[in-house]
Amino acid sequence: MKEPVLSLQSVHKSFGQAHIIRGVDLDLLPGERHAVIGPNGAGKSTLFHLISGQLAPDKGQIRLNGKSIKDLPPHRINHLGLGRSFQITNIFPGLSVFENVRIAVAQRHGLQYNLWKLISRARAVNEQTEHLLEQVMLGEKHDTLAGELTYSEQRALEIGMTLASDPQVILLDEPMAGMSREETDYMVSLIREVTKGRSLMIVEHDMDVVFSLSDRISVLIYGEVIATGTPEEIRSDRRVQEGYLGEEVSV
Numbered sequence: 001m002k003e004p005v006l007s008l009q010s011v012h013k014s015f016g017q018a019h020i021i022r023g024v025d026l027d028l029l030p031g032e033r034h035a036v037i038g039p040n041g042a043g044k045s046t047l048f049h050l051i052s053g054q055l056a057p058d059k060g061q062i063r064l065n066g067k068s069i070k071d072l073p074p075h076r077i078n079h080l081g082l083g084r085s086f087q088i089t090n091i092f093p094g095l096s097v098f099e100n101v102r103i104a105v106a107q108r109h110g111l112q113y114n115l116w117k118l119i120s121r122a123r124a125v126n127e128q129t130e131h132l133l134e135q136v137m138l139g140e141k142h143d144t145l146a147g148e149l150t151y152s153e154q155r156a157l158e159i160g161m162t163l164a165s166d167p168q169v170i171l172l173d174e175p176m177a178g179m180s181r182e183e184t185d186y187m188v189s190l191i192r193e194v195t196k197g198r199s200l201m202i203v204e205h206d207m208d209v210v211f212s213l214s215d216r217i218s219v220l221i222y223g224e225v226i227a228t229g230t231p232e233e234i235r236s237d238r239r240v241q242e243g244y245l246g247e248e249v250s251v
């Protein structure tokens with residue numbers, strides 16, 4: 001089996017008395033799209049915060065390419081190749097779509113502090129920005145103010161900004177939340193496109209999306225992974241049926 005790009009071993013996290021993450025083992029393989037599903041309050045977002053460094057685990061180990069990241073701050077983890085979606089509030093609504101992504105790309109190059117480098121490398125930055133806009137299907141919206149984009153386009157823009165650091169691993173926590181069927185379809189094709197050659201860990205409630213997009217699925221219930229497997233394996237897993245999917249997936 002391939003070495004995982006991201007690996008969690010016996011990870012625990014409590015908030016006060018509440019033991020929220022209870023010994024999670026989870027591997028993300030190179031190039032795979034891996035969904036984490038489970039009921040509200042299961043600890044999915046907490047798990048993502050532990051991986052991206054917003055929270056530190058109480059116990060256990062988290063490795064990115066074999067290197068422990070469990071005590072590193074978010075920006076260090078980001079530098080090591082892990083990208084997680086910006087919040088919408090990180091978008092500058094008064095700047096164009098192009099300018100928003102260009103800022104993220106320039107940060108990647110560390111150019112914001114160095115005018116001379118900025119000038120000499122501006123062209124490379126612009127080219128990368130154009131490329132990213134194409135990838136997230138916002139090429140046509142190049143000059144549109146970010147604040148004037150639709151909700152789903154803003155989410156696409158966030159993903160474009162996440163990609164600016166060229167992450168090897170992408171974490172997306174409910175990227176389709178609040179979207180219509182049409183917007184969801186647009187997001188799914190966008191996610192397929194931008195995760196080519198990368199590894200994806202995604203939390204998503206829409207089971208149609210989860211089962212069509214994922215190579216593997218892990219089911220988290222009350223802070224424990226009760227099953228990991230291919231969509232077929234998860235669908236037919238009795239514990240999953242009883243514990244979570246039940247009537248939600250009629251396939």
Ligand SMILES: Nc1ncnc2c1ncn2[C@@H]1O[C@H](COP(=O)(O)OP(=O)(O)O)[C@@H](O)[C@H]1O
Nearest residue numbers: 015018020038039040041042043044045046047
């Ligand atoms: N910072 C925090 N302080 C206290 N409790 C928290 C904190 N973050 C999450 N929780 C609790 O942890 C549980 C899991 O939350 P969360 O990870 O957001 O679940 P999910 O994303 O699966 O819906 C919930 O009961 C939530 O109230």
Ligand SMILES: [Mg+2]
Nearest residue numbers: 044045046173
């Ligand atoms: Mg959540």
